[in-house]
Each structure stands twice: as structure tokens, then as C-alpha cells.
Amino acid sequence: MMKFNFFLSFILSFLLSCLMIISLSVSLFLLTGQELVLEWEVSMSNSMSVILLLVFDWMSMLFVSVVCLISMSVMLYSTSYMASDATYSRFIGLLMMFIISMWVLILSPNFISMLLGWDGLGVTSFLLVLYYQSPKSFNASMITALTNRIGDVGLLCFIGLSLSMGSSSFLYYVNLSSWWSTAMLLLLVLVAMTKSAQLPFSAWLPAAMAAPTPVSSLVHSSTLVTAGVYLLIRMNYLFSEMNFLWALTLLGALTMFMAGSAALFELDMKKVIALSTLSQLGLMFMTLGLGLPILAFFHLVSHAYFKAMLFMSSGCIIHSMNEYQDMRLMGGSLSQLPISLAIVTVANLSLCGLPFMSGFFSKDLILEIMMMSSLSMAIFLLALISTALTVLYSVRLSKLIFLGEHREMTSFCMQEMGMTELVSVALLLVPSIMGGLWLSWVLCSFSMLVFLPLWLKMSIIVIIFLSGLGGMFLSASRRMGNFLRFVHMMWFMPLMFSSAFSFSALVLSKQVFKFGDSSWTNLVSVGVFNSVNLRLAGYMFSNLKSSFIVSLSFFLLAGVIM
Structure with missing residues (x-):
């Protein structure tokens, strides 16, 4: 079976x-602006037909190619990483269901069929996060599912508005009135915020790191979390003339800053990478707020390659340390994991934006x-500070894992990644280095000339290098003050959106149960029923007594006559 x-x-x-x-x-063939729309009649009954539309343009096909490349790498990677797993066939089935749902979401121009892919992503991601079937996985999967349900409700409302306009296809919405455009825009932003984990719905993404590492490499780096951004890119023309796009920019800047500051004090290796994903999603939202959807898609694609590679290489490191993810237990593994160090370094440099990386x-x-x-x-200062924070926590991660003295989990001989894992990661190595250069030639044909003074252009690179030097002096301190705890807990978002609501629901249910059990239930079951039973018993006893007297008198009279 395993073979x-x-x-x-x-x-x-x-x-x-x-x-x-x-x-x-x-995708390269369709870059000239051509589009191919396929109409497939699934079924026909009397006058009602079910038609599936698929749109093939350069953007959808390029995104499909990215999903296929990362999925192929994850498939190869999982054959070695999860070789000892007893339910590996279930894992492969769930992974393929997720990939198919992603294809439906990307290629569908109809919101009803898109909803199938959207809900398919939600259901399969819930099952994949719950794969290990532990209390931690269950809690993380519930937070993920319930948060995404909010966006699903928004998408259903959006479909209702679109049907009232006469069509559920986004190819139809060209000229809309101001009121309809505003309402549909707000619903779209809500849908994208929940799926892409923007404030205040950011708590589910770090919690979802309870899933297996191959799941995080595919689901939480380049597909599920970018679905909201991709939806806004597709529907960008709907709000291109709105005057409150600054709200998207502010939302992205706050999310980017929150995620960067939280990652700076995070000790879990996978959660640091998840928070870096959240930070880059905030940058994509900022780009959409600037009215540049093609540039947002450019960053989405380039980010997908090196983030998936970073997740897979970190999974090999965690696997070699008996599944420990606490970076305080790591250190000094440079001599034992040189290949992993090289791959993590390439991914981190690309994430930091080092010149000429992807x-x-x-x-x-x-x-x-x-x-x-x-x-x-x-807002610009928030973005600049968040960029510096990205370099800080990336350098801090590499330092805590590979440099310094040997700690608890690195004092024994660790095993480097196998050949299958190395091949799967190497498939993403070239796009992580050269993908950005190729995409800049293909996608960025801007008519606007970018002109900046030399000192202003070099300031970004100087900030990156200074932040890298600052990251070398950061350590994993075991003590945190109240402010650092506030930053580390993502501004208490997990508490507000999980513990607070669950605690209030439990308190309310306890009060309702106490009120019902101690008053109304006793009054109805004990008071009313006992009163009715006593009266009924008295009535029956009185009837029985009178009947007994009549019967006794009858027998006495019969005896006298006889």
C-alpha cells in the first residue's frame, strides 16, 4: 500500500x-491581451440549463502554473517528509481536492461556480489543518473555519446583489450605479479580508501552523491566503474610481506592521514564517489601495515561490530536531545542516528584498x-518600518537556528534533507532567484516613468542592510514585559476573536441553563405537574371512595333481601 x-x-x-x-x-501566448472563454453545458432539463464558464487569460493561466509548480514540489516533498504516516493516502486525496478547488476559483468567471471553489478551499483547509487530530489541531481548524465562514456569508450576499443585477458573472459588471458599486465593494473587501487574514481577522493564520509542513507550504504560502487578494485583483475595475481606496492602503499597512512586530518576538519557527506571509499580504493590499493590481499580482507570484521554499526547508529542519519548533532550543546547526542553511538564506534574502533577488x-x-x-x-512610514522589521526577524531566524552555541536540540547528530526533499526544494530555487527578473520583463510594462533621486532610491537598500545588521543583535529572550507580550500576541487578536467570544458564550449559556434549571423548569415540572397530579389523585380517590360506599350498600341490601 505504501509503495x-x-x-x-x-x-x-x-x-x-x-x-x-x-x-x-x-499564459505567454495570451499576453497580447487575448482571452478564451469556454462554455460547457453540464446538463439540460426542459428550459433550464446548467452552464459552466471557464475563462483563460494570461493572469489566470500564470496563476495556475504557479499553483501547479508548488503543488508538484509539495507532492514530491511529502513522499519523504510523511513517509511514516499511516494515513498518507488520505493526505494525498485532501491535497488534490484542495488543488482542484483552487483551479475552479482561478478559472471561473461566475460567482456561483467560484463559490464552489471558495467553499472547497475552506472545507479542505479545515480538514488539512485537522489532519493530526490533536486538541491543538482541532482548535486551529475551528478558528480557521469560523473566520472564513464570515467571508463566505459576505460572498453569498455579494452573489445575491449580483443576481439582482441580472448576472452572476464578473464579466458583466462594467457600468454600475454608485450605490451598487459601493455595497458590492464593501462585501468584496470583507470577503478578501477574511480569506487573506487581514486585520482584524488575522488570528487564524498563525494558528493554522498546526497543520503538516507540506500543507503550510502549499495552503498557507501561495494559494489559500492569496485567494482574497486574487479576487480583489480580478474585480479591481469595480472600485477603480472609488475615492476611499486609502482604506485598503491603511488596512494593509496596519496588518503589515502588526505581523512584522509580532514576528520579531515570536519563538515558534513556523509561526515566524506565517507572520511573514501575513506581512506580505498586507503589502499586497497596500498595492491594491494604490490602484496597481498588476503590481500586486506581480508580488503575489514572486512571493509564492520563495515562501513555499522557505516553508519546506524549515520543515526539514524541524523534522531533524524531532518536531521541535521552538527556536530557543536550536542553534549551532551550521556544520550539520549546511544545505538547509543555504536554502533558508536564499529564501530569506528574497523575502527581505535584497537587490537582484526575486x-x-x-x-x-x-x-x-x-x-x-x-x-x-x-502610512508610508508604517510600510517602511514594516519592511525593516521583515529584515530584522528574517536575520534573527537564521541566527537563532544556525549560529551560536549548540543547544538542547542541536547537541546530537542531525540529519540533512534527503534527495527527494532536496529535489523538491530545488524546483523552487531558480524561480526564487530569477523569477522576479523574468516577471518584471513580462508584466511591468508601465507607461509611467519611475523617477527618484539617487539618495532616495538608495535609502531603501540602506534600510535593508542596516536592518540586517540589527537583526544579528536580537536574541530569543525568555522574559517579556507587558508591551512586548502585547506585540507578541498580535495585539491580542487571538484572545479577542477566540477566547473572548468563547468565554462570553460559555458564561451566557451557563446563566441560561442556571435560570432555566432552577426556576422555570422546576416551576413547570415540579410545581404545575405536582399540583395537577395531586388534584387528579384526589378526584380519583374521591370517586373511588364513593363507588366503594355504593357497592357496599348494594351488597348489604342484597343480603337483607335474601
Whole structure:
């Protein structure tokens, strides 16, 4: 059975690689602005037909190729990482269901069929986070599912408004009245906020790190969490002329700053990477607020490559340390894990935006356009500080894991990643280094000239290098004051959106139970029923007594006559 599962994984990886090549070729062919819309009549009954629409343009096909490449790498990676898992076939099935749901979401121009992919992502992500079936996994999956349910309700309301306009396809909405556009825009932003974990719905993403590392590499780096951003990119023309796009920019800046400051004091290795994903999602929201959806998509694609690679390499490190994720127990593993160090370093440098790495071309361009725009100085400073925080916690992560003295989990011989894991990670290595350069040639044909003084352009690079030096002096302190605890707990978002609501619900249910059990239930069951029973018993006893007297008199009279 195990050999069959591994054979199935390799077959699926091969099919995904073929689909990746095809979708990438079609995307390059459609870059001239052409679109292909396929209409498939699923069923026909009397006068009612069920039609499935699929739209193929350069954006959807490029995103499909990214999903296929990362899915192929994760499939290969999981054959080695989860080789001893008893339910590996269930894992592969859930992973394929998730990938198919993502394809439906990307290719569908109809919101009703898009809802199938949207809910499919929610259900499969819930099952994947719950895969280990522990209390921690159950709590994380419930937070993930309930938070995304809010966005699902918003999407249903959006579909209701779209049907009232006569169509559920986003190809239809070109000219809308101001009121309809505003209402639909607010619903879209709510939907995207929940799925992409923006404030105040950010608590579920770090909690979802209870899932297996291959799940985090695919679901929580480049697919599920970017679905909200992709939806806003698709529907960007709906709010391109609105005058409150600054709200998206402010929302993204606050999320980016919150995630960066929390990652700076986080001790769990996977949660640091999850918070870095949250920070980059905030940057994408800021870019959408600036009215640049193509640039947001550029950063989405370039970020997907190196973040998936960072998750997979961190999983190998955690696997070699007996599944411990606390960075305070790591250190001094440079001599034992040199390949892992090299891969983590490449991913971190691309995340920080080091010149000529993949993340540099999108991140630097976003910051330059922010400098040229009429953006609020406070929001721009938040973005600049958050960029510096990204470098700080990335350097801190590498330092705590690989440098310094040997600690508890690195005092014994650790095993470097195997050949299968190395090949799967190496598939993402070239896009993580050269992908940004290629995408800048393909996507960024801006008519606007980016012109900045040399000192202003170099200031971003100087901030990156100074932040890297500052990250070398950060350590994993075991003591935290109240303010640092506030920052580390993501501004108490997990408490407000999980513990507070659950505690208030439990208190309310206890009071209702106490009130009902001690008063109304006793009054109805004991008071009323006992009173009725006593009266009924007295009536029956009185009837029985009178009947007994009549019967006795009758027998006495019969005896006298006889």
C-alpha cells in the first residue's frame, strides 16, 4: 500500500508538471491581451440549463502554473517528509481536492461556480489543518473555519446583489450605479479580508501552523491566503474610481506592521514564517489601495515561490530536531545542516528584498511608487518600518537556528534533507532567484516613468542592510514585559476573536441553563405537574371512595333481601 501511495504521488507530480508547462505556455501566448472563454453545458432539463464558464487569460493561466509548480514540489516533498504516516493516502486525496478547488476559483468567471471553489478551499483547509487530530489541531481548524465562514456569508450576499443585477458573472459588471458599486465593494473587501487574514481577522493564520509542513507550504504560502487578494485583483475595475481606496492602503499597512512586530518576538519557527506571509499580504493590499493590481499580482507570484521554499526547508529542519519548533532550543546547526542553511538564506534574502533577488523587483518597485504617490506620510512610514522589521526577524531566524552555541536540540547528530526533499526544494530555487527578473520583463510594462533621486532610491537598500545588521543583535529572550507580550500576541487578536467570544458564550449559556434549571423548569415540572397530579389523585380517590360506599350498600341490601 505504501509503495502504491508513493507511486501515485509521483504520477500526480508528473501530471502537475505537464499542466504547469502547458498553462505557462498558454499564459505567454495570451499576453497580447487575448482571452478564451469556454462554455460547457453540464446538463439540460426542459428550459433550464446548467452552464459552466471557464475563462483563460494570461493572469489566470500564470496563476495556475504557479499553483501547479508548488503543488508538484509539495507532492514530491511529502513522499519523504510523511513517509511514516499511516494515513498518507488520505493526505494525498485532501491535497488534490484542495488543488482542484483552487483551479475552479482561478478559472471561473461566475460567482456561483467560484463559490464552489471558495467553499472547497475552506472545507479542505479545515480538514488539512485537522489532519493530526490533536486538541491543538482541532482548535486551529475551528478558528480557521469560523473566520472564513464570515467571508463566505459576505460572498453569498455579494452573489445575491449580483443576481439582482441580472448576472452572476464578473464579466458583466462594467457600468454600475454608485450605490451598487459601493455595497458590492464593501462585501468584496470583507470577503478578501477574511480569506487573506487581514486585520482584524488575522488570528487564524498563525494558528493554522498546526497543520503538516507540506500543507503550510502549499495552503498557507501561495494559494489559500492569496485567494482574497486574487479576487480583489480580478474585480479591481469595480472600485477603480472609488475615492476611499486609502482604506485598503491603511488596512494593509496596519496588518503589515502588526505581523512584522509580532514576528520579531515570536519563538515558534513556523509561526515566524506565517507572520511573514501575513506581512506580505498586507503589502499586497497596500498595492491594491494604490490602484496597481498588476503590481500586486506581480508580488503575489514572486512571493509564492520563495515562501513555499522557505516553508519546506524549515520543515526539514524541524523534522531533524524531532518536531521541535521552538527556536530557543536550536542553534549551532551550521556544520550539520549546511544545505538547509543555504536554502533558508536564499529564501530569506528574497523575502527581505535584497537587490537582484526575486522579491527585490516587486518589493522595491512598490516602495518606489509609494514614494512618488500622494500617499499619507504616516502610512508610508508604517510600510517602511514594516519592511525593516521583515529584515530584522528574517536575520534573527537564521541566527537563532544556525549560529551560536549548540543547544538542547542541536547537541546530537542531525540529519540533512534527503534527495527527494532536496529535489523538491530545488524546483523552487531558480524561480526564487530569477523569477522576479523574468516577471518584471513580462508584466511591468508601465507607461509611467519611475523617477527618484539617487539618495532616495538608495535609502531603501540602506534600510535593508542596516536592518540586517540589527537583526544579528536580537536574541530569543525568555522574559517579556507587558508591551512586548502585547506585540507578541498580535495585539491580542487571538484572545479577542477566540477566547473572548468563547468565554462570553460559555458564561451566557451557563446563566441560561442556571435560570432555566432552577426556576422555570422546576416551576413547570415540579410545581404545575405536582399540583395537577395531586388534584387528579384526589378526584380519583374521591370517586373511588364513593363507588366503594355504593357497592357496599348494594351488597348489604342484597343480603337483607335474601
